[in-house]
Amino acid sequence: MPRSIEELKERFEREFASISGMEAWKSVRDTFLARDSGIITAEMKKLRELPKEERPAFGQAINRLRSTIENRLQERHDELKKAALAGLQSRLDVTRPGFPYALGSAHPIKRLQAEIERIFVNLGFEVFDLTEIEGDYYNFEALNMPRNHPARDAQDTFYFDDTLLLRTHCTSVDVHAMEGRKPPIRAVTTGKVYRRDPFDATHSPMFYQVDVVVIDEGITMGDMKGMLEVFLKQLFHPGIKMRLRPGFFPFVEPGAEVDISCIFCNGAGCPTCKHSGWIEILGAGMCHPKVLRMSGIDDSRYSGFAWGMGIDRVPMLKYGVEDIRLLFDNDLRFLEQF
Ligand SMILES: [Zn+2]
Incomplete structure (x- = not known):
């Protein structure tokens, strides 16, 4: 070498x-x-x-x-x-306990939406998933509220232009369900609605509604009352009582305000029910013949009922949530309690 x-x-x-x-x-x-x-x-x-x-x-x-x-x-x-x-x-100790992961859960409103839809699917309803941006025609005109109708004032509306708006109620499901369908019609929808309301403990410019419409031959107010009772007992408590008072909504005739017996005092009277024993929960009525005709339903042969309820009211009543803003703040300390 x-x-x-x-x-x-x-x-x-x-x-x-x-x-x-x-x-x-x-x-x-x-x-x-x-x-x-x-x-x-x-x-x-x-x-x-x-x-x-x-x-x-x-x-x-x-x-x-x-x-x-x-x-x-x-x-x-x-x-x-x-x-x-x-x-x-x-250095690897496999017997050490793992790091805890927080488990998420559905928001109380989303859970209620699903629960409500399930009740109606079991009753043979079709679930409608409608857009939050709605035509003026579906939100007002076809529901017997033409332009300059005074009832429009009660629902201060966010408009995009002359024809498009953020829906002020889910009642537009009545029109969508009737269009191009033949009775029997059974439709339900749940979702967000918007009104130019202040944001305080009992108001929010955005809240949730459920709306239901039923059209068939020979539908009466008795059918409406029966179905409402089934729904409200499932949603709140089998023991609650229900009553109807006259009420006005342009798209129904006759219209009714629906009360349930106070779930806090069982009807005995307490501050929540203002010592009346009753709590107003939703608005209902028999579909106005004009609304049926506008959507192509023969009102001499068919009749129907419709009603709408604020979903946010339910956790407020069921769990005693006193401020509606808590439902939309996304504060986990609050939401984790459900
Ligand atoms: Zn009470």
């Missing part, structure tokens, strides 16, 4: 013996094997300067040295990796 190669091998052994970790290993590898600046590459370049007859012996010697260095370094690399892994395992 040429003298210079012998010296290189000794130098490698010295440096190799001092490798204590991965950093040192990399440094030794680069010193000897780096493609551009490594010692082996530099030696290979010397080959050209040697006399022709010395070249084969020198070339073989340098190749042998390179493969020795490569093999030794590979072995050392495997050892270092094994040791690192063993160190890691000794």
Whole structure:
């Protein structure tokens, strides 16, 4: 072996013996094997300067040295990796308890929407998922509220332009369900509605409603009362009582305000029901013949009823939530209680 190669091998052994970790290993590898600046590459370049007859012996010697260095370094690399892994395992305690994850749950309003829809699906209703941006025609005109009708004032409306608005109620489901369908019609929809109301403990410019419409031959107010009772008893409590009072809505005739017996005092009288024993819960009535005719239903043959209820009222009554804003603030401290 040429003298210079012998010296290189000794130098490698010295440096190799001092490798204590991965950093040192990399440094030794680069010193000897780096493609551009490594010692082996530099030696290979010397080959050209040697006399022709010395070249084969020198070339073989340098190749042998390179493969020795490569093999030794590979072995050392495997050892270092094994040791690192063993160190890691000794710090890994698989018996430690895991990190707790908070579990989410459905928002109380969303849960109620699903519960209400389920009640009506079980009664054979079709669920309508309608858009919150509605035509003036569906929100007002087809519901017997032409332009300049005084009842429009009661529902201060967000308008986009002359024909488009944010729906002020879900009652537009009456029109959508009747259009292009033949009775019997049984439709329900739930969703957000918008009015230019202040944002305080009992008002919000956005709230949730459920609206229902039923059209068929021979539908009477008795049918309406029966269905309302089934629904309200399922939603609140099987023991609640219900009563109807005369009420006015342009799209029904006759119209009714519906009360349930106070769920806080069972009808005995308390501050929530203003000592009357009753709580107003929704508006209902028999579909106005004009509304039926406008949507292409023969009002001499068919009749129907419709009603609408604020969904936000339910958790306020059921769980005693006193401020409607709590339902929309997305404060987890509040929502996690449901
Ligand atoms: Zn009461």
